[in-house]
Amino acid sequence: xxxxxxxxxxxxxxxxxxxxxxxxxxxxxxxxxxxxxxxxxxxxxxxxxxxxxxxxxxxxxxxxxxxxxxxxxxxxxxxxxxxxxxxxxxxxxxxxxxxxxxxxxxxxxxxxxx
Amino acid sequence: xxxxxxxxxxxxxxxxxxxxxxxxxxxxxxxxxxxxxxxxxxxxxxxxxxxxxxxxxxxxxxxxxxxxxxxxxxxxxxxxxxxxxxxxxxxxxxxxxxxxxxxxxxxxx
Numbered sequence: 001x002x003x004x005x006x007x008x009x010x011x012x013x014x015x016x017x018x019x020x021x022x023x024x025x026x027x028x029x030x031x032x033x034x035x036x037x038x039x040x041x042x043x044x045x046x047x048x049x050x051x052x053x054x055x056x057x058x059x060x061x062x063x064x065x066x067x068x069x070x071x072x073x074x075x076x077x078x079x080x081x082x083x084x085x086x087x088x089x090x091x092x093x094x095x096x097x098x099x100x101x102x103x104x105x106x107x108x109x110x111x112x113x114x
Numbered sequence: 115x116x117x118x119x120x121x122x123x124x125x126x127x128x129x130x131x132x133x134x135x136x137x138x139x140x141x142x143x144x145x146x147x148x149x150x151x152x153x154x155x156x157x158x159x160x161x162x163x164x165x166x167x168x169x170x171x172x173x174x175x176x177x178x179x180x181x182x183x184x185x186x187x188x189x190x191x192x193x194x195x196x197x198x199x200x201x202x203x204x205x206x207x208x209x210x211x212x213x214x215x216x217x218x219x220x221x222x223x
Contacts, residue, residue: 042118042213043157043201058210090156099209100145100164105156 002026004106006091012112013081021076021109023091029104031097032074034058034066036087037108043090049074050097081113116140118214120202125220126192134187134200134217142207148176148187149201151216157201160187189219197221 007022025032034046045058049068063085065077074093078085089109094101117139126132138146145164149157163169163178163185175188187200199216206212 040215042203042215043211044213045210099205099211100162102147102159102162103211105158107156 004091004093004104006089006106006109008109009107010110010112012114013078015082015113016080019078019081019111021078021089021091021111023074023076023106024072025074025091025093025104025106026072027093027095027104028071029093029095030071031094031101032068033092033094033103034064034074034076035090035092036060036085037090038087046076046089048097081111083113085111086113087111116204116206116212118202118204118212120200120214120217122215123218123220125222126189128192128194128221128223130192131188131190132192132219134189134202134219136185136187136202136214138183138185138202138204138212138214140204140206140212143180144205144207144209146176146178146185146205147201147203147211148185149203150198151201152198160200192221194221194223 004025033048035043047066049055091106092103094103119137148160151157161176168177173190178185201216202214203211
């Protein structure tokens with residue numbers, strides 16, 4: 001099974017442009033998450049979804065939006081990219097949103113905003 | 115504020131034992147996770163502790179002391195493939211995961 005896939009693998013984006021990072025899981029997990037990982041910092045939660053049709057804000061939601069139209073897909077959109085959004089973005093999923101479940105991570109998208 | 119502390123980097127020798135420490139100060143506690151992350155790859159689950167004590171899983175063991183706000187990951191019989199970053203994460207009172215910055219473990223032959 002593929003688990004979680006993310007696209008693109010990497011991207012260079014001009015500041016001010018918009019972009020959608022794609023995330024798809026085939027494990028029928030209810031909960032999905034978007035994190036960013038920056039050097040010297042822990043993973044930081046951007047947005048999450050405990051079930052299809054619902055979303056919530058994490059620790060660093062500003063400048064990002066998400067949607068959860070179905071169980072499998074959880075795209076992350078940057079409406080107007082800024083250089084501080086340069087990071088590695090990981091999508092993750094878990095069976096439930098209870099927090100005690102193991103999270104399974106996608107391979108990541110490396111985004112550079114110039 | 116909430117804080118997770120881990121050493122930034124550690125070096126160990128192939129075949130040896132290494133202990134990676136994690137101390138935490140969080141608003142509440144609902145468990146502690148350890149994840150492994152090889153360079154350029156996704157984090158993968160290693161262990162989850164919610165009760166005090168040691169849990170052993172093959173060459174890896176994880177220990178928790180809730181009263182001390184302390185955990186460690188013990189890796190035995192180190193192999194070159196164990197070179198990776200090890201991430202400590204605590205589930206707080208709101209069931210949100212708070213992540214440490216990770217410990218980069220370098221294994222030398």
